[in-house]
Amino acid sequence: MKESRRDFLKRSTQGLVALGALALMDRMGFLRAAASDKKPVEPTPGLDEIPLEPLEIPSEPLEEKTYYLPIVERDYHPVWPGKGVGGGNCSHLAILKPKWNYVWGPGVQVCPGLGIDHVPMNWGLGHVGLPLGGNSDCILIANEPADPAQLNISPSEGVGFWWQAEQAYPNLKLVGPNVLLCFGECDYRSRAFNWLNEWYGLFIEEHSEEGQDRPPRIDALGIHAYGTFEDCRTAIIEANEWAEAHGIKDVWLTEFAYLPCWEGGMNASVEFMNSMFEWLSTSPEAEKDKRAAHFMTSYTGEEPWSPPLECNTSLIDWDTGELSPLGHEFLRW
Numbered sequence: 001m002k003e004s005r006r007d008f009l010k011r012s013t014q015g016l017v018a019l020g021a022l023a024l025m026d027r028m029g030f031l032r033a034a035a036s037d038k039k040p041v042e043p044t045p046g047l048d049e050i051p052l053e054p055l056e057i058p059s060e061p062l063e064e065k066t067y068y069l070p071i072v073e074r075d076y077h078p079v080w081p082g083k084g085v086g087g088g089n090c091s092h093l094a095i096l097k098p099k100w101n102y103v104w105g106p107g108v109q110v111c112p113g114l115g116i117d118h119v120p121m122n123w124g125l126g127h128v129g130l131p132l133g134g135n136s137d138c139i140l141i142a143n144e145p146a147d148p149a150q151l152n153i154s155p156s157e158g159v160g161f162w163w164q165a166e167q168a169y170p171n172l173k174l175v176g177p178n179v180l181l182c183f184g185e186c187d188y189r190s191r192a193f194n195w196l197n198e199w200y201g202l203f204i205e206e207h208s209e210e211g212q213d214r215p216p217r218i219d220a221l222g223i224h225a226y227g228t229f230e231d232c233r234t235a236i237i238e239a240n241e242w243a244e245a246h247g248i249k250d251v252w253l254t255e256f257a258y259l260p261c262w263e264g265g266m267n268a269s270v271e272f273m274n275s276m277f278e279w280l281s282t283s284p285e286a287e288k289d290k291r292a293a294h295f296m297t298s299y300t301g302e303e304p305w306s307p308p309l310e311c312n313t314s315l316i317d318w319d320t321g322e323l324s325p326l327g328h329e330f331l332r333w
Contacts, residue, residue, distance in 0.1 A: 080281040080333050082290050085315065086255055088297035090114070092316050095323065096330060100291060102140055102254070107133040119175075124151055128164045140222060140254060141165045141176035146195035147188075150180070155199035159206055162199075162216050173219035175252050181235040182227040184259040189235055192223075193242065200246065220290065221248050224255040229275040232256060233285075240288045253280075253292035261311045269312040270329045277333040294330060 084100040085093070090111035093101060100117040102108055106127050108118045120132040121140035132139070144150035145158050153161065158177060165174060177199070179192040200215065207214040221243040225232040236253060243251050258272035273294070280286045298316040315327035323331070 078281075080277055082280065082292055083277065083330070083333055084291055084293035085330075086293045086296045091321070092297050095321075096297065096315055096327065098293075098330075100136070100293070101297075102134075102293065104143060106130045109133060110135050122165060125153075125157075125161050125164070128161070129168050137171075138173040138175055138219070139165075139169055140178060141174050142222075143178050144180040144224060145177050145199075146191050147180050155195055155202055158195075158199045159203045159216075162203065163207065166217050174217055175220040175254070176218070176222045178222035178224060178254050180224045181239060182225045182231050182259075184227055189238065193238070196242065215246070218246075218248050220250040220252045222252050222254045224295075225253060226255070226257050226259040226295075228258070229272050229279070232276065233279060236289060237285055240285070243288060249288070250290045251288045253289060255295040256292055257295045257313045261313050266312045266325050269326050273326060273329050273333075281333070 079099075081099055083098055084102070085096060085098045086101070087103055088096065088098075088101050090109065093111050093114055093116060097114075098116060100119060102119040102121050104121055104123050106120045106122060107130075108120045110118050110133065117136045117138075118134035119136040119138050119140060120134040121143070122128050122130075123143045142151055142153075142158065142161060145153050145161075162174075162177070177196075179196060181189050181192050203216045204213050221239060223236065223239045225235045227235075236251070240251055243249075256276065258269040261269060264271075276292070280289050280292055294315065295313070297314075298318045299314045300318050313326065314324055315330050316322065317324055
């Protein structure tokens, strides 16, 4: 018996509806739950990575036969609202679709229509009071103040810097001081926390009035962490505890990446990012951690500070404009 074109299209539509129902069941966990006691569910490629032949509608009625539609298993999860990047021009940001970004200065560019929170930064003392770009109600203050290779100011100088920022931006949320906790090795933590403790105490001494303690106004503690997942996780938990002890509600991980990036190659960087975003978005240990920005969007390879960061940590290839495997993993979250 021959099938009319109308009947063929009707059955095809019914098949697509059934496929959509299966995809919804998968998103809700029903299919995966049934299979979980048999074998682990491995992540599968995205739809854009699976070659599909174009569907041709025949001009003549077809003989009755069975047609099969492919079912693609996906590892679904919601996009984490704290996902961000350091740096990035509008073309790169349009590809990566972060929820927020920033640059290392006050003049962050706004990319219309992308729905991104563009956050300005006062990297050092000379930036306070300069015109601000962006569209955010937040501003980052200071960049690794205890690190000799970065801002490198004393806790006393940090008190003056933060006080100026408080006076200059009374209506913005202050995020900082963006201390470096780990950089491949986590021996930076003691230096960072020593700096934070001395800075915090000096600020209270200088600005308390009539016996009332006046701590710095920190709307979110900013931190940086580079290393393995376990090293970064340990450092972030310590920062969360420090924030809790000092009455700070939120913590922002304003820079993070896998180090040493040459060990394990790109696969290790991808696994690190997956572990970080999964932990940040689901673990009670990370409840305070509201935002995290990967460092960084794209390397030209000529940055004087880039070694050893440029290997396997760029989300977009600067020369081709194409997503790296790490960029594809970033999009997944």
